[in-house]
Amino acid sequence: MSRALGPLVRLLLVGLVALGLAAAPAEAQAPIKLGNLVDLTGPTSDQGKDIAKGRNDAVQWFNERGGIHGRKIELVSVEYGFQPPRAVAAYKKFVEDEKVLLVLGYGTPDTEALRPFITKDKMPYLSGSYSGHLTDPRQTPYNFPGGIDYTSQIRIFLNHVKETWKDTSRKPRVAFIYADNSYGRAPIEAGRAYAKEIGIDLVDEEIIPTVVVDATSQLLTMQKKSPDFVYVNTNTQWVPVVLKDSYKLGLKVTYVINNYGIDERTPKLAGDAAEGVLGIQDVAYWGENVSGMKTLMEVHKKNHPNETPNSPYMRGWLWVIVAAEAIKRAGPNPTGEAVKNALESFKEFDTWGLTPPFTYTNEDHRPTNRARLVQVKGGKIVQVREVSVDRDMKWIGK
Numbered sequence: 001m002s003r004a005l006g007p008l009v010r011l012l013l014v015g016l017v018a019l020g021l022a023a024a025p026a027e028a029q030a031p032i033k034l035g036n037l038v039d040l041t042g043p044t045s046d047q048g049k050d051i052a053k054g055r056n057d058a059v060q061w062f063n064e065r066g067g068i069h070g071r072k073i074e075l076v077s078v079e080y081g082f083q084p085p086r087a088v089a090a091y092k093k094f095v096e097d098e099k100v101l102l103v104l105g106y107g108t109p110d111t112e113a114l115r116p117f118i119t120k121d122k123m124p125y126l127s128g129s130y131s132g133h134l135t136d137p138r139q140t141p142y143n144f145p146g147g148i149d150y151t152s153q154i155r156i157f158l159n160h161v162k163e164t165w166k167d168t169s170r171k172p173r174v175a176f177i178y179a180d181n182s183y184g185r186a187p188i189e190a191g192r193a194y195a196k197e198i199g200i201d202l203v204d205e206e207i208i209p210t211v212v213v214d215a216t217s218q219l220l221t222m223q224k225k226s227p228d229f230v231y232v233n234t235n236t237q238w239v240p241v242v243l244k245d246s247y248k249l250g251l252k253v254t255y256v257i258n259n260y261g262i263d264e265r266t267p268k269l270a271g272d273a274a275e276g277v278l279g280i281q282d283v284a285y286w287g288e289n290v291s292g293m294k295t296l297m298e299v300h301k302k303n304h305p306n307e308t309p310n311s312p313y314m315r316g317w318l319w320v321i322v323a324a325e326a327i328k329r330a331g332p333n334p335t336g337e338a339v340k341n342a343l344e345s346f347k348e349f350d351t352w353g354l355t356p357p358f359t360y361t362n363e364d365h366r367p368t369n370r371a372r373l374v375q376v377k378g379g380k381i382v383q384v385r386e387v388s389v390d391r392d393m394k395w396i397g398k
Contacts, residue, residue: 029072030071036077082110125143131187135149155395179207194395234260240274275379280374286310292317370387
């Protein structure tokens with residue numbers, strides 16, 4: 001640069017900066033903040049710890065590749081112990097103090113408690129709750145469940161019962177066992193109605209505590225009703241209690257577990273009592289041959305070399321992948337409304353193969369209607385077949 005041009009160039013640069021036209025380096029741009037609600041100490045912390053690691057690792061992976069539109073992602077994390085009042089306080093911090101763009105939520109009790117706030121604030125909320133009550137955008141326009149909803153799962157269970165029942169002398173008999181919280185109860189009313197609709201006798205319902213150490217009394221009551229199939233709607237660490245007590249009592253029923261009740265730990269925790277148990281699962285297990293698994297395994301090995309994760313770790317990644325795609329589609333200066341609209345533009349979005357592709361619309365926030373029927377065999381979980389249920393609008397929001 002000649003001495004004659006130097007002052008002129010400097011003057012031009014000063015002018016550009018003053019006008020806000022000079023390109024700021026990525027490092028200088030404000031990060032995109034995401035609320036990150038996790039349970040690390042409560043009754044679902046066995047899953048929460050893997051979910052938190054998955055979210056953190058995914059955010060790190062995106063940031064190492066420049067973030068989104070040159071802006072880094074920042075997780076604003078709050079541990080809430082699966083207690084809705086603490087979740088409400090955390091949500092207010094996310095919205096009022098941190099001005100987050102989107103919240104990565106967690107369980108059903110808290111997500112359902114937050115519904116009116118989420119709607120009022122127009123806050124995109126991608127949650128680990130798959131409650132069917134959160135899938136109807138006419139009622140909850142900013143809630144986006146991050147997996148196949150519980151109502152679709154219980155319908156898949158009942159369809160499986162109907163399809164496999166061979167005794168023409170009577171209808172199949174089913175029972176529901178579910179946790180005494182809004183997560184456990186979420187699909188039950190729809191399950192009652194669907195069983196009646198397709199000609200299955202619901203003969204018993206047993207409610208177990210959120211933290212259960214002995215299910216003998218509930219199982220003895222259920223035994224008197226002689227169900228053929230039992231649907232269990234609780235978490236992985238509590239399912240083995242039910243299975244072991246049932247094994248000790250010698251009950252001859254077929255158990256089917258929902259997605260949060262059966263993961264890599266189920267055979268280890270329940271032992272022989274888990275053999276033959278079926279489950280409905282939408283997310284890939286650790287090490288499965290899906291397109292994104294290689295990346296997840298490399299990152300996990302780098303950050304947690306002495307650990308082996310369970311399927312909740314994949315869910316942590318899943319929700320960050322979905323959020324990142326929505327923010328990317330919303331443009332370089334995203335708003336909550338733009339992110340919501342971007343989510344509703346998903347059509348068969350590939351979640352790196354971690355789940356069936358996601359589709360959200362402005363009429364239906366159920367991301368998928370497909371899952372896998374899995375079974376414990378020889379101490380391992382194996383896939384039986386792909387299962388699905390139709391997107392009947394009659395069941396949305398239920």
